[in-house]
Amino acid sequence: ETGVTQSPTHLIKTRGQQVTLRCSSQSGHNTVSWYQQALGQGPQFIFQYYREEENGRGNFPPRFSGLQFPNYSSELNVNALELDDSALYLCASSLGLAEEYEQYFGPGTRLTVT
């Protein structure tokens, strides 16, 4: 069983640009969540997808959007990048929505916006 992988590892973008971050969940995991972790802070919930539909969303503007695909991969898209979007972006996958299903985190993508 492979772990959760994310690409790219690091990314530098300019303010105003758009970015797509990718996550490959563990096989069979139909739930994926995305988190933003600013430097020195705890992760903040962005949104969650369950069976390719958005299941919940945190306090993030609509320029943060996502997709989940049938092959257990997912994307986080951010439009009109701002300096404050600089952070580590983590995805986490699980077998389902119930709390007893452990969330497995990827290593993250570090996004720097200049």
Next chain:
Amino acid sequence: AQSVTQLDSQVPVFEEAPVELRCNYSSSVSVYLFWYVQYPNQGLQLLLKYLSGSTLVESINGFEAEFNKSQTSFHLRKPSVHISDTAEYFCAVSESNAGNMLTFGGGTRLMVKP
């Protein structure tokens, strides 16, 4: 909405000494509680969780945490730390019937000194 407070941003401790990392939460509904550990340049790993049953939960590497509903706390303890325990520790909660979307605290950096 729930929130999580980790009262100590950094905890320095000598090897083989005991340690307690404090976590308090607020929520208007029942919650599930988690501790995650993050080693440098890695994603989050689940350390232990409380879903129901015994309020004292243990991890395989000697950590334990006790759910105290009256004090809304879930403090993490270890009787004797090792150098390898040096990492960032995050307390997190999810609300019952809200899927496994997590709200994290700001983290506590445990620094074990020889």
